[in-house]
Amino acid sequence: MITHELIERIEGEAVLDFQTDKSGRVQEAAIRFLHFRGIEAILEGRNALDSLVIAPRVCGICGHSHLIAAVRMLESLYENAGYPVTLTPKAHALREITLSCELIQNHIKWLYLVMLHESGKLLGEEPPVALKALYVTSQVNQLCALFSGQWPHSSYALPGGVTCDPTHIEVMQALKILSEVERFIEDEVLGCGTELFESHMKNDTLGTLKGDFGTLLRNFERLELLDSGKSHGRFLVLGNERIAMAFDVRSNAQPDLVSEDASQTFENGGKTYAKNALYNGEFYEGGPLARALVQERAGISDLYRIHGDSAVTRLCARVEEMVLLCAQVRQLLTSLDLSQRSFIPPASIETISGSGIGIVEAPRGSLIHKARIEKGRIMEYSIITPTQWNLGNGPSDNPGTAQKAMIGVESIAKASLIFRTFDVCSVCTTH
Amino acid sequence: MSDKVEAVKKLFTSKSSRVETNKGDTYYQELFAKCEARLNEMRSNTPANKLDFTELLEENGIDRREFMKWASATTAMLMLPPMFTPLVADAAVMMNRAPVIWLELQDCAGNSEALLRADGPKIDEIVLDIISLEFHETLQAASGFQAEKQLEEAMEHFKGKYLLFVEGSIPMGMDGQYGTIGAAGETFHDHLVRCAENAAAVVAVGACATFGGIPAAAPNPTGAVGVMDVVKNKPLINIPACPANPANMVGVILHYVLTGQVPELDSLLRPKFAFGYRIHDNCERRAHFDAGEYVEEWGDVGAQNNFCLYKMGCKGPMTFNNCSIVRYNEAVNWPIGVGRGCIGCSEPDFWDKYAYERPMADAKIKAPTGGVEKTVDEFGLGMLTAAGIGIAIHAAASTVAGKRENSGENHE
Numbered sequence: 137m138i139t140h141e142l143i144e145r146i147e148g149e150a151v152l153d154f155q156t157d158k159s160g161r162v163q164e165a166a167i168r169f170l171h172f173r174g175i176e177a178i179l180e181g182r183n184a185l186d187s188l189v190i191a192p193r194v195c196g197i198c199g200h201s202h203l204i205a206a207v208r209m210l211e212s213l214y215e216n217a218g219y220p221v222t223l224t225p226k227a228h229a230l231r232e233i234t235l236s237c238e239l240i241q242n243h244i245k246w247l248y249l250v251m252l253h254e255s256g257k258l259l260g261e262e263p264p265v266a267l268k269a270l271y272v273t274s275q276v277n278q279l280c281a282l283f284s285g286q287w288p289h290s291s292y293a294l295p296g297g298v299t300c301d302p303t304h305i306e307v308m309q310a311l312k313i314l315s316e317v318e319r320f321i322e323d324e325v326l327g328c329g330t331e332l333f334e335s336h337m338k339n340d341t342l343g344t345l346k347g348d349f350g351t352l353l354r355n356f357e358r359l360e361l362l363d364s365g366k367s368h369g370r371f372l373v374l375g376n377e378r379i380a381m382a383f384d385v386r387s388n389a390q391p392d393l394v395s396e397d398a399s400q401t402f403e404n405g406g407k408t409y410a411k412n413a414l415y416n417g418e419f420y421e422g423g424p425l426a427r428a429l430v431q432e433r434a435g436i437s438d439l440y441r442i443h444g445d446s447a448v449t450r451l452c453a454r455v456e457e458m459v460l461l462c463a464q465v466r467q468l469l470t471s472l473d474l475s476q477r478s479f480i481p482p483a484s485i486e487t488i489s490g491s492g493i494g495i496v497e498a499p500r501g502s503l504i505h506k507a508r509i510e511k512g513r514i515m516e517y518s519i520i521t522p523t524q525w526n527l528g529n530g531p532s533d534n535p536g537t538a539q540k541a542m543i544g545v546e547s548i549a550k551a552s553l554i555f556r557t558f559d560v561c562s563v564c565t566t567h
Numbered sequence: 568m569s570d571k572v573e574a575v576k577k578l579f580t581s582k583s584s585r586v587e588t589n590k591g592d593t594y595y596q597e598l599f600a601k602c603e604a605r606l607n608e609m610r611s612n613t614p615a616n617k618l619d620f621t622e623l624l625e626e627n628g629i630d631r632r633e634f635m636k637w638a639s640a641t642t643a644m645l646m647l648p649p650m651f652t653p654l655v656a657d658a659a660v661m662m663n664r665a666p667v668i669w670l671e672l673q674d675c676a677g678n679s680e681a682l683l684r685a686d687g688p689k690i691d692e693i694v695l696d697i698i699s700l701e702f703h704e705t706l707q708a709a710s711g712f713q714a715e716k717q718l719e720e721a722m723e724h725f726k727g728k729y730l731l732f733v734e735g736s737i738p739m740g741m742d743g744q745y746g747t748i749g750a751a752g753e754t755f756h757d758h759l760v761r762c763a764e765n766a767a768a769v770v771a772v773g774a775c776a777t778f779g780g781i782p783a784a785a786p787n788p789t790g791a792v793g794v795m796d797v798v799k800n801k802p803l804i805n806i807p808a809c810p811a812n813p814a815n816m817v818g819v820i821l822h823y824v825l826t827g828q829v830p831e832l833d834s835l836l837r838p839k840f841a842f843g844y845r846i847h848d849n850c851e852r853r854a855h856f857d858a859g860e861y862v863e864e865w866g867d868v869g870a871q872n873n874f875c876l877y878k879m880g881c882k883g884p885m886t887f888n889n890c891s892i893v894r895y896n897e898a899v900n901w902p903i904g905v906g907r908g909c910i911g912c913s914e915p916d917f918w919d920k921y922a923y924e925r926p927m928a929d930a931k932i933k934a935p936t937g938g939v940e941k942t943v944d945e946f947g948l949g950m951l952t953a954a955g956i957g958i959a960i961h962a963a964a965s966t967v968a969g970k971r972e973n974s975g976e977n978h979e
Contacts, residue, residue: 140750149748151750170746170747170748170752171673171745171746171747172738172745172746172788172789173673173738173745173781173782173788173789173791174745174782174788174789175781175782177786177788178781178782178784178785178786178787178788178918181785189910189918190781190784190918193675193677193780193781193809194675195675195676195677196674196675196676196677196678196679196680196681196810197675197676197677197680199675199677274896274897277896278896278897278899280896281895281896281899281900282899282900283905284900284905285895285900285901285902285903285904285905285907286895286896286900286901286902287895287896288677288680288681288810289677289809289810290902290905290907291902291907291910292902292905292906292907294865296865296866297865297866298905299865299866299870299905299906299907300904300905300906301870301871301873301906309899409745477866478866478870478871478906479865479866479870480866481864481865481866563674563675563676564675
């Protein structure tokens with residue numbers, strides 16, 4: 137039997153086409169995205185610096201990641217053209233802080249507005265009120281805006297640094313907000329201190345967590361989904377470190393091995409606007425789980441050894457990343473040297489020709505911006521978004537990451553929930 | 568062509584383009600009486616949800632004083648005299664009597680995201696709970712087919728009464744196939760027309776919904792247009808900017824609850840309370856502009872001292888919006904606060920004419936009579952080339968005409 141299921145909430149719309157057997161168990165699942173804007177074509181022919189205004193607007197949910205990817209692309213272009221760009225540690229740290237804020241608030245929203253909500257609904261329970269989560273995400277965005285001017289859609293980064301020149305007042309404000317966010321994560325999300333959370337991961341006792349994350353895991357347990365959702369076991373991180381992991385073997389990842397596959401798109405007779413992203417010709421998973429595994433972070437690696445890349449590991453990786461990023465933001469804020477310059481001007485963009493690539497670890501995985509520039513003008517622009525990795529739509533003999541995770545799940549409703557563990561985002565996927 | 572220029576001139580120098588912050592006692596007394604009557608009428612309506620605003624405030628530890636402070640600030644934002652403060656407070660309490668349906672079309676979800684971060688005394692609560700958000704595809708509980716059903720029910724139940732908020736542009740190319748919604752594959756165009764049919768008013772939110780936004784930037788691959796090019800014969804309010812400021816979205820709803828009317832609009836159908844003056848007029852760096860102190864290069868001494876960004880391509884002098892006052896993210900900051908110029912995102916065609924650090928002289932934007940210190944009316948003229956404005960005039964004119972014909976509860 138074939139069933140069409142619409143997936144919405146927070147991240148735009150996707151359509152899943154399920155093929156089920158008599159008992160309703162999922163045999164095949166196809167993923168379609170039905171919106172298109174043509175942003176790559178819009179970028180072409182423009183001044184290269186215009187990408188810093190247009191790129192964030194690819195996505196209102198991860199716009200900051202797009203900004204940083206675009207600025208890194210431009211900096212790599214300078215580098216390749218023989219004009220290396222120098223970034224002060226301060227400028228670098230400020231970019232890392234704002235980028236981390238985007239990840240943290242995304243993860244909180246996913247947990248409350250999507251996962252707790254949808255899993256509760258499936259159990260026939262009144263969805264919990266998410267106001268406290270909205271409040272804390274607005275706090276995180278304030279922290280980001282202190283340095284970036286606004287969220288979403290800021291454009292404060294430029295090749296050579298950042299335009300803001302914060303004072304101690306902003307840093308103190310940021311630290312105050314961060315303390316509140318940390319308290320929220322401990323009191324509400326985990327229901328315990330971060331060290332205890334670590335030991336829960338190590339001992340595989342997460343189900344006893346008192347916070348909202350514990351509720352989520354218990355929801356999954358009641359739905360008998362904790363160990364569902366296993367995919368290919370291939371992971372990719374192309375941002376800060378470049379590591380691929382397939383069948384537990386780690387290797388240095390080469391951006392050259394990334395390709396886009398348009399075989400499923402409308403232009404080739406398919407049914408979606410989204411292209412698949414492939415590494416070495418195969419589907420790889422990106423995002424928090426991939427990042428934790430390739431960095432060999434203890435708690436998640438322990439869970440992975442026991443449960444593989446199942447729902448419980450994937451859910452936990454996103455929550456663990458919140459905790460980790462808060463600690464990193466704190467470290468960056470306390471070690472900022474405000475006397476350093478924010479910006480060191482590079483050569484004029486009109487003198488620069490060549491190619492550049494900028495990669496960022498966005499909330500849902502590796503985001504890639506590639507461009508060819510001639511005398512400061514964009515000739516070609518190509519964007520590969522994280523969801524293209526995770527929600528790639530392959531044929532039945534070679535399913536994409538999320539497709540594979542849904543196959544064998546006992547009902548369409550449960551498979552849709554597994555789908556959401558990947559944190560769906562259709563907005564920028566079709567760009 | 569000369570006809571067109573004349574039409575543009577007329578449009579932008581007409582009385583409707585001016586902001587009058589003081590319209591005289593008689594006007595405000597009449598309006599006050601009208602609002603009181605409207606609120607009494609609203610009070611007798613059954614609220615769309617059972618939530619009690621006062622209780623919610625108490626639960627969240629917000630006292631009456633704090634709330635009244637918010638009400639007084641909001642009254643000022645709506646360009647009403649202080650005597651309206653108690654009415655604005657009453658209207659806020661009754662926001663659950665104004666049903667809102669929110670559509671997302673060809674968008675990036677940025678305006679929904681901005682709305683989620685609405686400010687005020689935990690206005691999150693006001694927006695998400697008190698406002699009767701009857702349908703918002705991405706925020707509501709239901710999804711998929713359930714959501715489609717909910718939309719139908721909301722449209723039927725609140726027929727002629729709901730405000731339709733639209734986020735995102737409408738792709739007209741390829742028969743609308745660049746954007747479809749739901750299992751039946753309805754195009755964004757058809758979806759919008761259908762949902763707008765029984766709306767009390769349509770509110771286009773963000774640069775995409777108002778003027779086409781980034782998707783409509785050259786070469787406009789999908790043939791994207793704004794709501795005013797599609798929806799006719801309906802009161803229409805544009806709240807441009809990328810993203811639109813949530814304060815302005817809340818302001819429009821509040822104004823509607825308070826008066827039963829759409830707020831006073833400029834020639835581009837933007838509420839004057841928000842778009843009646845320029846970024847430049849209230850900019851924190853304005854004193855440096857007047858003193859001739861400019862940032863000449865990113866990161867220079869001028870940049871470190873927060874000098875004016877005009878020479879770095881700041882479009883504040885020709886952009887109408889209240890960001891310099893309202894700011895973003897609970898007022899902690901705004902782009903100019905971090906040393907970035909304004910990109911003019913609340914103006915039509917900003918993506919092609921205003922983008923990034925291109926100084927205004929190079930951006931095909933010229934004030935007709937030279938200089939940046941011109942009045943609102945004169946500026947409007949220079950800002951837009953004939954191609955861009957053609958659409959806007961047409962849409963503005965047809966919508967205004969539609970508003971007259973449609974003598975529902977929203978006439979002025």
